[in-house]
Amino acid sequence: xxxxxxxxxxxxxxxxxxxxxxxxxxxxxxxxxxxxxxxxxxxxxxxxxxxxxxxxxxxxxxxxxxxxxxxxxxxxxxxxxxxxxxxxxxxxxxxxxxxxxxxxxxxxxxxxxxxxxxxxxxxxxxxxxxxxxxxxxxxxxxxxxxxxxxxxxxxxxxxxxxxxxxxxxxxxxxxxxxxxxxxxxxxxxxxxxxxxxxxxxxxxxxxxxxxxxxxxxxxxxxxxxxxxxxxxxxxxxxxxxxxxxxxxxxxxxxxxxxxxxxxxxxxxxxxxxxxxxxxxxxxxxxxxxxxxxxxxxxxxxxxxxxxxxxxxxxxxxxxxxxxxxxxxxxxxxxxxxxxxxxxxxxxxxxxxxxxxxxxxxxxxxxxxxxxxxxxxxxxxxxxxxxxxxxxxxxxxxxxxxxxxxxxxxxxxxxxxxxxxxxxxxxxxxxxxxxxxxxxxxxxxxxxxxxxxxxxxxxxxxxxxxxxxxxxxxxxxxxxxxxxxxxxxxxxxxxxxxxxxxxxxxxx
Amino acid sequence: xxxxxxxxxxxxxxxxxxxxxxxxxxxxxxxxxxxxxxxxxxxxxxxxxxxxxxxxxxxxxxxxxxxxxxxxxxxxxxxxxxxxxxxxxxxxxxxxxxxxxxxxxxxxxxxxxxxxxxxxxxxxxxxxxxxxxxxxxxxxxxxxxxxxxxxxxxxxxxxxxxxxxxxxxxxxxxxxxxxxxxxxxxxxxxxxxxxxxxxxxxxxxxxxxxxxxxxxxxxxxxxxxxxxxxxxxxxxxxxxxxxxxxxxxx
Numbered sequence: 001x002x003x004x005x006x007x008x009x010x011x012x013x014x015x016x017x018x019x020x021x022x023x024x025x026x027x028x029x030x031x032x033x034x035x036x037x038x039x040x041x042x043x044x045x046x047x048x049x050x051x052x053x054x055x056x057x058x059x060x061x062x063x064x065x066x067x068x069x070x071x072x073x074x075x076x077x078x079x080x081x082x083x084x085x086x087x088x089x090x091x092x093x094x095x096x097x098x099x100x101x102x103x104x105x106x107x108x109x110x111x112x113x114x115x116x117x118x119x120x121x122x123x124x125x126x127x128x129x130x131x132x133x134x135x136x137x138x139x140x141x142x143x144x145x146x147x148x149x150x151x152x153x154x155x156x157x158x159x160x161x162x163x164x165x166x167x168x169x170x171x172x173x174x175x176x177x178x179x180x181x182x183x184x185x186x187x188x189x190x191x192x193x194x195x196x197x198x199x200x201x202x203x204x205x206x207x208x209x210x211x212x213x214x215x216x217x218x219x220x221x222x223x224x225x226x227x228x229x230x231x232x233x234x235x236x237x238x239x240x241x242x243x244x245x246x247x248x249x250x251x252x253x254x255x256x257x258x259x260x261x262x263x264x265x266x267x268x269x270x271x272x273x274x275x276x277x278x279x280x281x282x283x284x285x286x287x288x289x290x291x292x293x294x295x296x297x298x299x300x301x302x303x304x305x306x307x308x309x310x311x312x313x314x315x316x317x318x319x320x321x322x323x324x325x326x327x328x329x330x331x332x333x334x335x336x337x338x339x340x341x342x343x344x345x346x347x348x349x350x351x352x353x354x355x356x357x358x359x360x361x362x363x364x365x366x367x368x369x370x371x372x373x374x375x376x377x378x379x380x381x382x383x384x385x386x387x388x389x390x391x392x393x394x395x396x397x398x399x400x401x402x403x404x405x406x407x408x409x410x411x412x413x414x415x416x417x418x419x420x421x422x423x424x425x426x427x428x429x430x431x432x433x434x435x436x437x438x439x440x441x442x443x444x445x446x447x448x449x450x451x452x453x454x455x456x457x458x459x460x461x462x463x464x465x466x467x468x469x470x471x472x473x474x475x476x477x478x479x480x481x482x483x484x485x486x487x488x489x490x491x492x493x494x495x496x497x498x499x500x501x502x503x504x505x506x507x
Numbered sequence: 508x509x510x511x512x513x514x515x516x517x518x519x520x521x522x523x524x525x526x527x528x529x530x531x532x533x534x535x536x537x538x539x540x541x542x543x544x545x546x547x548x549x550x551x552x553x554x555x556x557x558x559x560x561x562x563x564x565x566x567x568x569x570x571x572x573x574x575x576x577x578x579x580x581x582x583x584x585x586x587x588x589x590x591x592x593x594x595x596x597x598x599x600x601x602x603x604x605x606x607x608x609x610x611x612x613x614x615x616x617x618x619x620x621x622x623x624x625x626x627x628x629x630x631x632x633x634x635x636x637x638x639x640x641x642x643x644x645x646x647x648x649x650x651x652x653x654x655x656x657x658x659x660x661x662x663x664x665x666x667x668x669x670x671x672x673x674x675x676x677x678x679x680x681x682x683x684x685x686x687x688x689x690x691x692x693x694x695x696x697x698x699x700x701x702x703x704x705x706x707x708x709x710x711x712x713x714x715x716x717x718x719x720x721x722x723x724x725x726x727x728x729x730x731x732x733x734x735x736x737x738x739x740x741x742x743x744x745x746x747x748x749x750x751x752x753x754x755x756x757x
Binding site: 099100102103106107110111130131136138139142145196197198200211212213214215216217219220262263266267293296298351447448449450451469471472473474476478479 | 590592594595598599600602603604605606607608622623624625626649650653654655656657658676678679680683684687688745746747
């Protein structure tokens, strides 16, 4: 006897025509400028925002949709839809990790029965990554819980770790979930990926709809393979111009967040297009989409192209169908940037939108530098840092912590030659510069974690970090001060002991 | 539990903890084999825009079923600024606590707002040595709950005893998780700057019938945006509980 589910009514999340609480989060929300800008000397890089383009007036023109709208339409078997609609979406991949996995599993078992089976054992990816290398008993227990579940349900993709003393002897272990998802071929254009983590939006770099959800929503997906989602309107970010050699994608996204504030993209999709975006490699595109959530965004997307397809070669055997915004698609707003005029920026304590030019912070003395996380701990991020150390030839003046995101990244640090170094690897350059030895791959101290987490800030300190958030207490101590920056800026700052514009070293 | 002046229906008080103490009887649901049934129902429910009230009516409470959703909350308030992120609501080191385990749920509550810098918020949200709060209503500015998409944030507040948050605006993940878990009522104010007109410890009332927020200590009244259909979901104890209660799920 099979039971069926009548889905919660659309109005429960606020149907678009009804005056429910949800309608108050529709596109008209205005961004709140919550603090004063420091004087910013960057000139003429942003055109004034434009109202959405007028809809086509001839009846014969097809209804145009943005990439996000199209992906959601495809995944909900609809020919078309509009922002604001609540729709049932078929999920292609559900990801969870050690922090949210146990809670999600608890809800799944409670709601669907302790003998219930997940909707598809090949579409769930369980990746322990947050609190791994710690003696915290609960953290260790949480990895055991997800392992038991993975075995019970015969989950195909469970990147297990058993021996915490040496990550290398765990052949399945990957590391940071978002980077692992990409490296293991779980991110594909046109698909819908949900994860129990705010930076799931990272995968939007592959031209898919990817966003973070809570345990209850994830428990629901685990049982049904579907979720009720509201279609977000899309904000368009056009980045054109040649990328200066001292800038990285992290500078671009910090620039954008500083422009629109931490609530500027709430409930919206952020679409990144333009010649600069096209010139970025996949890891840089991931950095861009990773911090969409820091602007309040629901998801970020980059149109897939040859760069995407090449990256995916050999990583996935699942067919995918790329999706692109229509010419006549409607955007809620458009921002244009001339990237060639931008300068390295940081986000000062205590908000990701507290943007300042790196060179204007040169008097800020720092205590340490942290290079790691899904945002800034990928191979390309370490390569960038290595280039700065190489160019300088000097040693760092403050403790410099390096936490590769995954096993693969760690191996790259020890094997790939850094261009222009005469065959040296990142690890050699880091050692010569006096950095700490690259640590076991995980989320590490990006979010503080248990007290014994490597590089956790247990006293008030000033840190320049390639991570994603700098709210009070983010890396541990409530009075810690975190300056978010690109790997170039982080490395440059390590060399001087002050927040430093990388142009000091990268000629 | 704080003493209140206005009568507060039983169902307001920690619907989520009720859920945990008296687990709802569950049935196994086989979705994989019933996707076609599921699809039919989904199409049926979504196509009936006009007559939706008829098709998926919220059943009227019979005398023997649970009381109707709460309409007022009353008590002391705790006042916050803008952009209170999830790490301030519940510091990441406590995320090893699994909310679906009753004792860890309680412990999570005891750490609610322990991430707030004491220089900005000298009054502790939870008295040291206790594990729940005397401040049943939170007043906040814009973008409350930004940061992580983890449910621990609204759940920690609910576990600590918070009944409602009254904010200028929310981060989408916090709002969505509040509904899904039924942990707290995420209410929105019509005007900006209300938090600047309130002080921690003020006696306040939230009235969901009149959609007003009253600060008795300051003698001011503010308009709330209606909670709408989200109200009964939270009153029932979250998404799953509501679906069961109204017969959407067996």
